[in-house]
Amino acid sequence: MKNRKIRVIFRPEKKEILTSIKSSLKEVIKRAGIKINFPCGGKGICGKCKVKVKGKLSPLTSAEKKHLQPVEKDVRLACQAVVEGNIEVEVYPLSLISFPKILTNRINREIKIKPLIKKTYLSLPPPSLKDQIADLSRLEKYLKERGIRYPFADLDLVKKLPRVMREADFKLTAVLKKQRLLTVEKGDTRGKNFGVAFDVGTTTVVGTLIDLDTGEELATRALLNPQASFGEDVVSRIDFLQSHLEGLKILQKRIIGAINRIIQMLSRVGEVKRENIYLATFVGNTVMQHLLLGVNPTNLALYPYVPVLKRSMELKASDLGIRINPQGSLYFFPNIAAFVGGDTVAVILATSLFDDNSQKVRLAIDIGTNGEIVLAKGKKLVCASTAAGPAFEGARISQGMRAERGAIEKVKLEEGKVEIGVIGGGRARGICGSGLIDASSQLLKEEIIDSSGWLKPSSKAKEKWSSRITKKNNHNGFLLVEREKAQDRIPIVLTQKDIRELQLAKGAICSGIKILLTRLEVEKGEVDEVLLAGAFGSYINPESAHLIGLIPNFPKAKVRSVGNAASLGAIMALVSEEDCKQAEKISEGVDYVELASFPEFPDILTQAMRFGKQD
Numbered sequence: 001m002k003n004r005k006i007r008v009i010f011r012p013e014k015k016e017i018l019t020s021i022k023s024s025l026k027e028v029i030k031r032a033g034i035k036i037n038f039p040c041g042g043k044g045i046c047g048k049c050k051v052k053v054k055g056k057l058s059p060l061t062s063a064e065k066k067h068l069q070p071v072e073k074d075v076r077l078a079c080q081a082v083v084e085g086n087i088e089v090e091v092y093p094l095s096l097i098s099f100p101k102i103l104t105n106r107i108n109r110e111i112k113i114k115p116l117i118k119k120t121y122l123s124l125p126p127p128s129l130k131d132q133i134a135d136l137s138r139l140e141k142y143l144k145e146r147g148i149r150y151p152f153a154d155l156d157l158v159k160k161l162p163r164v165m166r167e168a169d170f171k172l173t174a175v176l177k178k179q180r181l182l183t184v185e186k187g188d189t190r191g192k193n194f195g196v197a198f199d200v201g202t203t204t205v206v207g208t209l210i211d212l213d214t215g216e217e218l219a220t221r222a223l224l225n226p227q228a229s230f231g232e233d234v235v236s237r238i239d240f241l242q243s244h245l246e247g248l249k250i251l252q253k254r255i256i257g258a259i260n261r262i263i264q265m266l267s268r269v270g271e272v273k274r275e276n277i278y279l280a281t282f283v284g285n286t287v288m289q290h291l292l293l294g295v296n297p298t299n300l301a302l303y304p305y306v307p308v309l310k311r312s313m314e315l316k317a318s319d320l321g322i323r324i325n326p327q328g329s330l331y332f333f334p335n336i337a338a339f340v341g342g343d344t345v346a347v348i349l350a351t352s353l354f355d356d357n358s359q360k361v362r363l364a365i366d367i368g369t370n371g372e373i374v375l376a377k378g379k380k381l382v383c384a385s386t387a388a389g390p391a392f393e394g395a396r397i398s399q400g401m402r403a404e405r406g407a408i409e410k411v412k413l414e415e416g417k418v419e420i421g422v423i424g425g426g427r428a429r430g431i432c433g434s435g436l437i438d439a440s441s442q443l444l445k446e447e448i449i450d451s452s453g454w455l456k457p458s459s460k461a462k463e464k465w466s467s468r469i470t471k472k473n474n475h476n477g478f479l480l481v482e483r484e485k486a487q488d489r490i491p492i493v494l495t496q497k498d499i500r501e502l503q504l505a506k507g508a509i510c511s512g513i514k515i516l517l518t519r520l521e522v523e524k525g526e527v528d529e530v531l532l533a534g535a536f537g538s539y540i541n542p543e544s545a546h547l548i549g550l551i552p553n554f555p556k557a558k559v560r561s562v563g564n565a566a567s568l569g570a571i572m573a574l575v576s577e578e579d580c581k582q583a584e585k586i587s588e589g590v591d592y593v594e595l596a597s598f599p600e601f602p603d604i605l606t607q608a609m610r611f612g613k614q615d
């Protein structure tokens, strides 16, 4: 009986696979190559992996009973159900992984080009009986004549040197990274000197191809981080590697695979050979950087939250299997603390927060899956990390989703009508972070929610919005999109629970800012500028953010978006030796503040969770 094969048919693709009885539906879906999102890593917490199934499955688990509504006939959570007979599966579009909106815009700033990789063309005299200098010494002698002294060369290079020299008739180009001879190439290859800068995010990976001699940007490409199928946030990925013997290897392999695919795309689009890419820089949060290096980050998630690596790392491309020139060099940004990584160092670098000689007070906020905050007062910098991201990325919101096609990103309530903006146009599938902030600010303005976050409309609001005030899963809710206008005819409702999740997230950011202000003894009136980094900072409506009190009220501060500042920082380190050194100084010079160690933190958080402008 155990060996009986079960037929699983996926609709609408009509894909069919055979499996054994008692297989987990999640594993069957993965085997079929159907890209479903498992945001909580399959723990039954998020309720986002919904599929419609006809046929025999195991009984509903308690997690399913919690997340599924009685009206959702035949709907199951893919991570919970076990196959017990032939079944037909229909995947909900909201459960599918789709490509998020990738942020490629960056601030314009001048970068002093001083590449770490330099090429020197040499026409060497061939050896003779009167000139029997060893091959490597011959190369070194003529490099020395050009003022390049004592280059270090590794064994792989020494092994290939005699062949390259002779095949090139002793006319060759030496590729150097400071004192290290990276490789030698036949003929004159000057002018073909490229690098790639990577921003390795928890959700997306963005790579940029750069001409190292000119600093010109040749192409940018991005992919979803394939580790996401093991959990949407860093903690779920750590859980995965703890519970699977080969977990760390699997996660590392996935991310390196994605990076190599991006390099392949960049080299094709930029018409650049991969052998001519000699340098790659990487910025990411501390966990991502550990996973990319294959270093176990488990202790980051355990008290007292200690990373293995804080310092930067330099490796040879072939050591990690990154497919640029195998002799090329990889530079991993230094981190600041367990949850403030190389990506924050890169944001600080790109926005010149660290080297600002003026006495300006500036605040940078980067809200991704995690929220990092940096406050600079002249040369003094403090930073903190807040667990703010999940709600802003759509996780833990009943119909939340990332900022991708079909997500509501804008909401306006006017004259009894709800106007929405949907990414990519078309019908709405769910709501993303910027939509959530807009919607809440509008509900607040219309007195549908009060400042404590209660979805308890005033009598005026009840009259005006009676047709929209509804219930879902026993929670009060506000109907954003009616059934007829929504994709798959699933109405989109913002519930009381969703609003509570948003309050927690915005409270975390706001209280983090307040504590950093206290730490540097800065009054709100002294803050000159607020910089919003990352995708979220680019897409939110600053007015809505202010209305709900995501950031405190800074009377004289200018608020501006700085786009993908982390990517810009990675590019700067790629083309400028100075900026690379600066990244090292930032890592050492910024003080990390552990918010939970502040006795006042719970009170500040409670206050910061209230809606309305924060003083």
Ligand code: FES
Pocket: 037, 038, 039, 040, 041, 042, 043, 044, 045, 046, 047, 048, 049, 077, 078, 079, 080
């Ligand atoms: S409930 Fe299935 S992945 Fe979260």
